[in-house]
Amino acid sequence: MEQIYLDHAATTPIHSEVLDAMYTVEKDVFGNPSSVHSFGRKARRLLDEARLTLARSIHASEKEIVFTSGGTEADNLAIIGTALANRQKGNHIITTAQEHHAVLHTMERLEQEGFEVTYLPVNQDGRINVEDVNQALTDATILVSIMYVNNETGVIQPIEKVGELLQKHQAYFHTDAVQAFGLIELDVTKMGIDMLTVSAHKINGPKGIGFLYVNEKVKLNSLQFGGEQERKRRAGTENLAGIVGFQKAVELAMENKSIRKERYLSYKQAFLNILKKNGIDFEVNGAIEASIASTVNISFPGTKVEALLTNFDLEGIAASSGSACTAGSVEPSHVLTAMFGKAHECTTNSIRFSFGQANTPENIKEAAERVAKIVKRLVK
Amino acid sequence: MNENKDTRVVVGMSGGVDSSVAALLLKQQGYDVVGIFMKNWDDTDEFGVCTATEDFEDVVRVCNQLDIPYYAVNFEKQYWDKVFTYFLDEYKAGRTPNPDVMCNKEIKFKAFLEHAMSLGADYLATGHYAQVKAHHGRYDMLRGVDDNKDQTYFLNQLSEDVLSKVMFPLGHLPKSEVRKIAKEHGLATAEKKDSTGICFIGERNFKEFLSEYLPAQPGEMQTLEGEVKGRHDGLMYYTIGQRQGLGIGGSGEPWFVVGKNLKDNVLYVGQGYDNDKLYSDALIATDVNWIHSENLNDTFICSAKFRYRQQDSKVKVTILENNRVKVDFIESQRAITPGQAVVFYDGDVCLGGGTIDEVRKQDQMLDYVG
Numbered sequence: 001m002e003q004i005y006l007d008h009a010a011t012t013p014i015h016s017e018v019l020d021a022m023y024t025v026e027k028d029v030f031g032n033p034s035s036v037h038s039f040g041r042k043a044r045r046l047l048d049e050a051r052l053t054l055a056r057s058i059h060a061s062e063k064e065i066v067f068t069s070g071g072t073e074a075d076n077l078a079i080i081g082t083a084l085a086n087r088q089k090g091n092h093i094i095t096t097a098q099e100h101h102a103v104l105h106t107m108e109r110l111e112q113e114g115f116e117v118t119y120l121p122v123n124q125d126g127r128i129n130v131e132d133v134n135q136a137l138t139d140a141t142i143l144v145s146i147m148y149v150n151n152e153t154g155v156i157q158p159i160e161k162v163g164e165l166l167q168k169h170q171a172y173f174h175t176d177a178v179q180a181f182g183l184i185e186l187d188v189t190k191m192g193i194d195m196l197t198v199s200a201h202k203i204n205g206p207k208g209i210g211f212l213y214v215n216e217k218v219k220l221n222s223l224q225f226g227g228e229q230e231r232k233r234r235a236g237t238e239n240l241a242g243i244v245g246f247q248k249a250v251e252l253a254m255e256n257k258s259i260r261k262e263r264y265l266s267y268k269q270a271f272l273n274i275l276k277k278n279g280i281d282f283e284v285n286g287a288i289e290a291s292i293a294s295t296v297n298i299s300f301p302g303t304k305v306e307a308l309l310t311n312f313d314l315e316g317i318a319a320s321s322g323s324a325c326t327a328g329s330v331e332p333s334h335v336l337t338a339m340f341g342k343a344h345e346c347t348t349n350s351i352r353f354s355f356g357q358a359n360t361p362e363n364i365k366e367a368a369e370r371v372a373k374i375v376k377r378l379v380k
Numbered sequence: 381m382n383e384n385k386d387t388r389v390v391v392g393m394s395g396g397v398d399s400s401v402a403a404l405l406l407k408q409q410g411y412d413v414v415g416i417f418m419k420n421w422d423d424t425d426e427f428g429v430c431t432a433t434e435d436f437e438d439v440v441r442v443c444n445q446l447d448i449p450y451y452a453v454n455f456e457k458q459y460w461d462k463v464f465t466y467f468l469d470e471y472k473a474g475r476t477p478n479p480d481v482m483c484n485k486e487i488k489f490k491a492f493l494e495h496a497m498s499l500g501a502d503y504l505a506t507g508h509y510a511q512v513k514a515h516h517g518r519y520d521m522l523r524g525v526d527d528n529k530d531q532t533y534f535l536n537q538l539s540e541d542v543l544s545k546v547m548f549p550l551g552h553l554p555k556s557e558v559r560k561i562a563k564e565h566g567l568a569t570a571e572k573k574d575s576t577g578i579c580f581i582g583e584r585n586f587k588e589f590l591s592e593y594l595p596a597q598p599g600e601m602q603t604l605e606g607e608v609k610g611r612h613d614g615l616m617y618y619t620i621g622q623r624q625g626l627g628i629g630g631s632g633e634p635w636f637v638v639g640k641n642l643k644d645n646v647l648y649v650g651q652g653y654d655n656d657k658l659y660s661d662a663l664i665a666t667d668v669n670w671i672h673s674e675n676l677n678d679t680f681i682c683s684a685k686f687r688y689r690q691q692d693s694k695v696k697v698t699i700l701e702n703n704r705v706k707v708d709f710i711e712s713q714r715a716i717t718p719g720q721a722v723v724f725y726d727g728d729v730c731l732g733g734g735t736i737d738e739v740r741k742q743d744q745m746l747d748y749v750g
Contacts, residue, residue, distance in 0.1 A: 307498045310451045314414065314499060327432035328439075328452030329419045378498055 003316045004367040008202075008356030009151055009179060009295050010320055014245075015204040015252055015357070022206060022245040033238055034227060043240055050247035054211055057250050058196060059187040066212045066230045067243055071178040071199035072102040074212035075145075077234065078174045078195040079106045081220040082143050083115055089170060090140030096120045096128050096157075097338035099147050100176055101323065104334070107145075116140075122338045126155035126286030133162055141171040148180035148196075152322070152335040152352055153286035154295025156184070163192025172218055178202055178210075182253035183261050183292055194218050200242065204357055205249030209242035264293035267355040267364045272296070274368035280375050285336060285350055295354040297336075299346035302379045305330050308351055311374045317367055321351050382410040389547060390414045390496035391505045392488060393442070393450070395435030398507030400442040400569045401558045402549040406505055407446050414499065415443045415450040418492055420459035420483070421580040431582055441568035455491050462486035464580070468593055471616040474642040474750045475719030478534075478735075479578055485537035493545065503547045510535055510730075511551030512543050519543040521671055521730045526554040533688045536723040536733030537669045587617050599645035601626065604638065604657060604748055612647040615640045620749060621658060621715025636715075639748035648748050657748070659712045660741045665722045665734030668703045672731075683725045686716055686736065692725060705734060712741075718750055 005013070025046065031039030033047045048062070055062045068074040083093065095107055097119045107117045118136045120128050133144060144166060149156050159175055166173045174195040177186060182203040188196055195218060199210040214220055214233065226235030253260075275282055275298075285297040300308065305321045309330065312319055322333035332347040340346055355364070391403040393415045406413045417432075417439045424430040436452060443450035463482045470477030488506065496504040508531045509524030519540050524530040538546070550558055562570035575582070581589045590596075596614030603609060609628050612618065617625070618637045626649060628635040638657040639648035650657045663686075670676060678699050683692035684707060694710040707722060716739045723733035739749040 306451070306453045307495060310414075310416075310453075310499055313449065313451070324452075325419075325433075327419045327430060327436040328417055328450075329454035330452075 001316045002363065002366065003318065004363045004370075005358040006317060006319045006353040006355065006367055008358070009154070009352060009354035011201050011207065012204045012356050013358050014201075014206060015249060017252065018205055018245045018248045021248040022241040025241040025244045029240065033240065034229065043238075046244055047238055047240060050243045053247045053250055054198075055213075057181075057186070057254055058198075058213055059189050060213050061216070063231065064213050064216055066214055066233045067238060068210050068212055068234060069208055069239075070201070070210040071100075071176065071197050074197040074199070074210050075100070075102040075174075075176055076106050077212050077220070077223055078197065078214070079103065079143065079145055080110065080223055081233075082172050082174070082195070082218060083110050083113075085219040085221040086142045086172075090138075090142045092116045092118070092138055092140040092142065094118045094120065094133060094136045094141060094144045094146075094171070096122060096146055098122045098126070098128075098150055098152075098335040099145065100151055100178070103145055103147070103176060120146075122335075124339055125290065126150060126153040126335075126339055127290060128157055130158050130161045130165060134165055137169055137171065141169065143172050143174060145174040145176070148175045148177040148184070148186075149292045149295075150286070150335060151179050151295075152333055153297045153339075154179070154291040154352075154354070155286040156180070156290050156292060159193070160191050167192050172215075179292065179295070182250075183257065183264070183294060185257075188213055188215070200246040200249055203249045203253045206242050206245040209239055209246045211246075261293045264355045264359075267359055267361070268293060268296050270361065270364050271353065271355075271368045272298075274365060275372055275375075278369075278372035278376065280372050281379065282375075283346065285339065285346060294356055295352065297350055297352045299350040300375050300379070301345065301349060303349045303375060304378075305348055305350065307378055308349070308374070311378065312351075312371065315370050315374060317370055319351050319353050322347075384410040385412060387503070388412040388414065388499070388501045389503045389505050390416055390499060390501040392492060392496075392507075393417050393439045394507070394575075395438035395442075395569065395572075396507065396575060397562050397567070397569045397572055398509075398550060398558060400438075400507075400567050401562050402505055402507040403442065403446055403448065404561065404565060404567065405549040406547070407448060413446070413448045414501070415439060415446075415448050416492075416496070417450065417452040418487070419452055419454045420456060420463075420487060422456055423580070423582075438569050438572065445565075445567060453492070453495055455487055458491045459483070459487055459580075470719045471590065471594055473719075474615050474640045476619040476717050477719045478721050479580075480534045481537060481721050483579070484535055489535075489538055489542050489546065493542065497545070503545055505547040505549055507550055508535060508548050509550055509555070510548045512546055512548060514544075518672070522551070522728045523725070523730065524548070524551045528689070529555045532725075532730040533685055533721060533723050533733075536721055536730060537667075538671065539669065540671050543671065587613070590616060597645055599647065601628070601647045601649050603650060604648050609635070609649055615642065615645065615647055618647055620717040623653075639746070640750040641748065642750060654714075658714050660709070660716050660739045660746055660749075661712045662706060662708045662740040662743075663716055663722060663736050664700070664738035664740065665705050665707060666703065666737045668705050668732065668734030670732040682731060685723045685725070686713060687720060695724075697724065703734070704737075716749070 031043040033044040051062045051065050055065050120132045172194040176197040178199045181198045194215040196213040201207040224235050283299045325331050336347045389411045393399045417436050419432050467477050467479045493504050509529040510532045511522040513520045601610045601612050622637040633652040635649045638650040684695045696708040698706040724731040739746045
């Protein structure tokens with residue numbers, strides 16, 4: 001039985017060209033980019049080239065790219081780093097109830113440190129209301145952190161509008177663009193974004209590498225101390241192979257953006273059509289017209305998420321839902337809870353399917369047929 | 381040719397050695413084995429640590445060793461509604477509940493069984509020490525061969541229909557053999573200590589645990605003749621026949637709990653292990669389940685257990701209305717405790733069981749027992 005991967009929002013298979021680029025670096029370039037000899041310079045050159053590629057991909061300058069170990073670290077650095085550096089300006093932060101835990105748990109930590117955090121609500125479309133941001137802003141607000149694309153629903157947030165709104169306010173604007181990068185055109189200058197998080201392994205790059213874009217004017221404290229790498233914003237010898245792999249993944253993502261977008265959109269449509277054709281009772285969670293091509297979150301009334309996911313896996317379908325607790329069981333999704341309320345059935349019967357490079361029109365069709373068969377059996 | 385490869389068996393895995401070996405044996409027999417961990421209780425502490433995490437990690441290790449898929453399922457709500465609520469209600473009523481019996485009835489062999497079946501399983505297997513014997517389309521539950529580990533006492537509420545879908549791969553093995561098999565195969569749980577006590581309390585202090593949910597009402601300890609012997613910490617902390625924790629000094633034989641008066645919040649105590657007040661000659665049980673209910677005579681002789689790991693005693697059972705029975709003891713019994721299970725056997729075959737509701741002596745209900 002063919003195993004079909006429909007969980008690209010969790011992570012993606014590495015691209016062979018990325019792997020080749022990384023292999024070459026690991027094999028041939030072992031120097032430390034900070035060293036003052038030829039070995040170091042060789043490494044430094046690759047590092048700078050990669051930094052330039054990444055900066056250009058979001059219309060930023062090289063100086064504004066801070067390499068991190070991934071999206072989580074970039075979110076932590078953006079939030080804690082600016083909160084600590086700007087405390088004299090205020091102690092209020094605005095975020096949303098549907099952020100990734102890398103943001104939410106960081107906020108909770110800051111609350112323990114005396115910061116005040118406003119968690120904006122989300123409507124049933126899965127979007128925040130820009131006016132809510134406006135209402136929540138005070139003179140003490142120093143940071144607004146709103147994700148670009150929600151990782152569970154795929155719904156795109158009105159980031160440009162928020163950026164516009166914040167032009168006139170002291171608060172920095174951070175967005176976690178981990179799910180957006182590679183499918184949505186990102187221009188940090190046009191969009192008024194001060195900080196932006198990207199992770200390599202969501203775009204067919206390696207795990208363990210990401211970056212935070214930090215606008216030049218942003219005051220940011222480092223959270224990690226040691227050498228002077230990343231302009232003292234992130235100490236530690238650089239993960240050069242990861243960075244070069246990241247660069248290659250970004251190049252590939254930029255090249256085929258519109259083709260991939262259309263391809264994934266056609267997968268999504270085909271997937272939903274097959275469910276419909278099979279007479280499956282389902283709802284798409286969040287506004288599908290405002291969602292990213294690669295992700296769809298579907299509620300199957302009359303089912304339970306654990307039975308769905310287990311059955312899917314036993315039939316070779318890899319999908320996901322909410323987040324697993326450390327004891328393996330699936331917790332109700334905080335995103336769907338934010339959208340529909342705590343007791344709503346869809347918080348316990350919804351699955352995220354996310355499409356990507358592991359998919360073909362054929363395996364999407366096959367996957368949808370298997371899903372339909374399982375749902376039919378469970379609902380009976 | 382592997383005739384079992386198309387038979388899917390879901391194994392309920394706790395992270396202990398028994399269910400690990402159960403999964404191993406089924407895998408060796410060629411079944412399509414799926415391991416599932418049940419999370420029934422959330423004891424997550426302020427650091428986000430819960431005991432279920434470590435147990436689940438052991439399930440992961442063992443399943444990886446056996447190369448079988450593993451999953452988890454959450455029954456916290458069902459467990460709370462069906463088992464924990466019952467548990468508290470029984471304590472409030474002054475009785476000594478048996479949450480394991482209820483957990484098997486409502487969770488493991490109901491909610492979990494349904495979940496297993498929804499995964500296309502042909503059977504649900506657990507690491508219980510009991511045996512299912514099929515004959516001509518009928519199913520019997522037999523004791524596990526290890527007398528000391530036999531768990532049919534806790535499984536007395538299972539129906540024949542449930543038994544037809546259940547496997548107990550360890551029923552024919554002594555515990556020592558199970559440990560040996562685990563060691564021989566280097567299973568990650570081979571040396572893991574057996575869990576003790578009630579699953580949701582674990583290693584914690586029972587009294588402390590209970591006091592978090594039920595207000596303790598201290599009161600007097602008296603003899604049945606009304607002589608005050610001291611104070612008790614709350615009736616729920618004591619069970620019939622208990623010796624520990626009474627703190628009654630003085631000379632002579634030790635003191636034991638002989639009963640409870642819920643209305644006046646009095647704990648009755650009596651002196652001497654063989655105190656006459658601890659003995660009874662009959663009981664009434666409710667919620668009686670018979671694994672084969674047809675062809676039951678109105679009255680019959682069989683053997684019974686009134687507590688886990690007790691020797692069987694010969695009894696006469698009389699069927700009453702509303703799933704109740706009267707059980708007459710051939711020899712009088714010590715410390716029969718309301719809330720505990722009475723389980724019936726014919727030789728090695730478990731016939732079923734019920735909940736002890738009333739304790740009797742010479743055709744009178746012993747009010748003081750509670």
